[in-house]
Amino acid sequence: MPTSKDVAQAAGVAQSTVSYVLSGKRPISEKTRKKVEDAIQQLTYQPNAGARALASRRTRVIGLVIPFIPELHMASIMEFVSVIANTARLYDHDILLVTEDEGAPGLQRVVGQQICDGLILMQVEGDDERLPVVRSLHVPVVLIGIPHDPSGLVCIDADFEMAGEQCVQDLAAAGHTVISVLDWQPEVVDRHVNYVERFMSGTNKAAETLGVKVLHLPGGTDREVIGESVDKALAETTGVPAFIAPDGTVQDVLRRVLTSRGLTPGTDVSVIGSASPTLAELQPIPLSTIDLRPAEVSRRAVKIICDLLEAENQGPTESLELVPTVITHRASTLRPPHGS
Amino acid sequence: MPTSKDVAQAAGVAQSTVSYVLSGKRPISEKTRKKVEDAIQQLTYQPNAGARALASRRTRVIGLVIPFIPELHMASIMEFVSVIANTARLYDHDILLVTEDEGAPGLQRVVGQQICDGLILMQVEGDDERLPVVRSLHVPVVLIGIPHDPSGLVCIDADFEMAGEQCVQDLAAAGHTVISVLDWQPEVVDRHVNYVERFMSGTNKAAETLGVKVLHLPGGTDREVIGESVDKALAETTGVPAFIAPDGTVQDVLRRVLTSRGLTPGTDVSVIGSASPTLAELQPIPLSTIDLRPAEVSRRAVKIICDLLEAENQGPTESLELVPTVITHRASTLRPPHGS
DNA sequence: TTGAAAGCGCTACCAT
């Protein structure tokens, strides 16, 4: 592997000049710049990341802490990961995976060994045990998810409250007066991620404002449970029933249960599910969907951390960003409640 | 951040001694070892990864090239990623994400800048355009997936041929004489991943041996297409129909189509899908599943590359490993073809 | 506008 020294020699300049050509931190004459760039081309020189990190105290690597909980609808997690990795490249950074299995010590490890300059944590719980460690780390950290006490932390998440509101507004606008909301799976609720309550609070708020009734029913992946929830909903509804199922996995089960009851979403029952546009396309049954915009959340998380890394001299930043939700209406839109 | 120099000072030894205590590359007396370890504790010293990489020419980072194709059943890709990251830690390595968007130049970048010591490529196509670059790279690379010409490459994959055979054997053993095999989605087939033909060849082989009939039908996520395939299958079958749907996404659609035809998998139709045990548990309708053992494939891929890194002095290794498939029978097992 | 040289924090060789 050629080094900057080789390039310098080939170009007939000092090694430091090569460095300055690359970094642009000092004016270089056209002549020498060209000589150096040619030499770089010839030798297919690429700077050594380790040496660069050692000298500059910047690795240009961001640690990404990913959850692996089978209940969490892996497909959407994968979308976060993919967008985060691609966005990081736009800012000339790379992503190092840190699995949740490593826990808080894992964070101390990658930061302590200076493998990465900052961290992004996904799926942050309300009372996440890693928060004390995060606060003690002397590098920028961005949380995806809002903990109960976000003081001193930089957080970002989709605006679940607005999502809840919009779902109810949409169904109310379609004429529904009774709306059933299926809860997330118990596994998610138990993690105390507070987006659950934020979403529910949004539905209640809209319900109150609009004078419609919202039924909160148990969710889960258990067909029986969903079956009961659906029956309860049907019993309390006259006309076309309406469901909101924010949890992707619950939504899958709901769809099956409705089908087995002879109900076709979009025709004799209104359903709003949740899915990113990308994934929504794959759904065999088109639904109205809430787009919680994972891609947007991911992009902004990366931008925030890169900005923090750029300006790592200012005082401690404390911010809390919410990304607005969007509702996408697809092939089968919402129906009026009495069969139109 | 404390350095090894600080530790040496605190322990009253030479800096190199600290290094040797950590690496164990030379005998150290109990006395000094303890002094050093205490100092490390006191200072919460962690070695600087950049300096270490620079001096040792080893980053202890493995690049993982992940696909992001919505059609690819992200849930299972995520399982690969997660297991790979965790396994890498067992060998004291970290995983750097390289997205497929970066293409072949991305590989040259992470290797050229010496950000990582080796690569794992997922979802390798039959005639993958990155192969020429991979062959030119002077670092170990492990491919998950078998290209048409694997010469000079290290590959690993599930044994799809055996999977195909076993599926047919199982259904034949349950008494089925006509077995319908749904193809992967066109998006997958178009990538010329050769596991598709390996699987199909396995089904044909077993069918011939056992004297049963195998129908190959179009797959996809399009409900219409699957509907037609199912109808065709039903027309050609007497008694209980039998389906094999290796593609996770196709399987989802198949399940819905069967339900809408009033057919319950496990009762009046036999279905073998594919799912890792982890994901299979989440299925609301228990099926017989082929376990292509993504976790096992992942673990072995990491082990292979770490072994290669360890022994990066021997001559060029050429290996091609297939991980045997397992068929897991779940709650609703296969039925005899005439309603028992 | 450019060059020389001093580190950055390790590893590993040469001594003792």
Add this chain to the structure above:
DNA sequence: ATGGTAGCGCTTTCAA
């Protein structure tokens, strides 16, 4: 069994 020291390949300061 341990210490001293020469790099590893960059960035950045100091000089010219």
